[in-house]
Amino acid sequence: MRFIIFLILLCGCADSDSKRILYPDQIGDTIFDAELDDPNFQFCNAEQVLHKRNLIKYQNGTKGLEKDIRKKYIAKQEFQAFSGYIIVRFAINCNNQIGRLRLEILDNNFKSTSAPDGLETHIRDSFSSLNAWQHPVYKDQDYDGYSFYTLKFTNGKLELI
């Protein structure tokens, strides 16, 4: 009898675990990953990180961002093998710091692919060092928020953002 109760409890736990793994509270919530993330980056209020991309600004808009990324991007020889897209997802906290970066690498048909050695790290580092972000302000309140940008490459050359 005890064994049956144990089995029922076990199944219950397994079920709730699988549900928890399937979706975060909100699609796009990005939990801390010790291998990828800077532990010094903290949300001001981790319970209320906005998924309102348009509220995150960059000094001088997308043009300003593009200018700053181009300054940082060095098209190394080994990157020439890459033509496709890199989607950079990230969070900006209420202190205008960037963190929780996640990259999606896609080919020109938007199929998942891989980038040459070093490119992913280079893009991650370039984005991490941008310092002209403006956090979301919504109904006169300061918030943390998530955003993303798409970078297009042709033969390792950064074409558009």
Place this chain on the structure above:
Amino acid sequence: MKQIIFMIFLLCSLTCFTQPNCYIYPEGSGERKACELSYKAIEYPQGSRASQELFDKAIAIGPKYAWAYYEKSVPYFKRGFLSKGLQILNKAIALEPREYLCYRAYWYWQYKNYRLCINDLERYYKLPKAYLQQTPGGDKDMKLILGLAYAKQGNINKGIEVIEEFVTNTSEDDINLTDYHTLGLLYTLNEQYAEGISMFKKQLRVNADIPDTYYYMGLAYKGLSNRTEAKIKFDMALIKILDESRFKIANPGFRVYESDIREELKSLKLN
């Protein structure tokens, strides 16, 4: 008045993206149940766990109900999860291409893959009973997105052709707030300055609040070596863009920044 009509039209266009009436499906069918579950799903915030789980239930019980896949994909696209969004939306397209191809084309456009955007829209407009579809935000017809995508790919003539056809066949009462502007800017980029100016004049009758219109109009006058008019337009563009409550174009294709206008004004002074 035009803006009020636009808002009404926008609300109407948004309702096109709401789900169909569940009663059109037979009682007890998978589609009926999936439809009812999807109704429950949209009561929760978009992208929330509760909402996504209900869409999963809907899909499990009615796998041929396309709207559940479509609606489940939306938060992924909006939040930068392109592959995941496509993986889900493609199932809706396989079931009902006429309803969902334009939506995928729109996200291809948003994520800057103009070739795939063009492929989807060309496929869509060849479908039997293809109808005019707006962007999800309702700011413009997808034909304008197609025209802009051609221009982005370097084929401005083709872009002009598509938008000219749309504008010619649309009455001024039905034209959107930025349609003439879009055609005018393509003319200007194509060095058809007189056509550009003529189109911008039409635009100003519909909506005179877009800084971008004055900027491109300035470029067109500059192209015709009319420096006086060019300066007047660039000055106006600057006034408009410095207005916090200015009209901002959704999906402009070729966005104008304050620095662009200042550079043109500086260049006029120098030459």
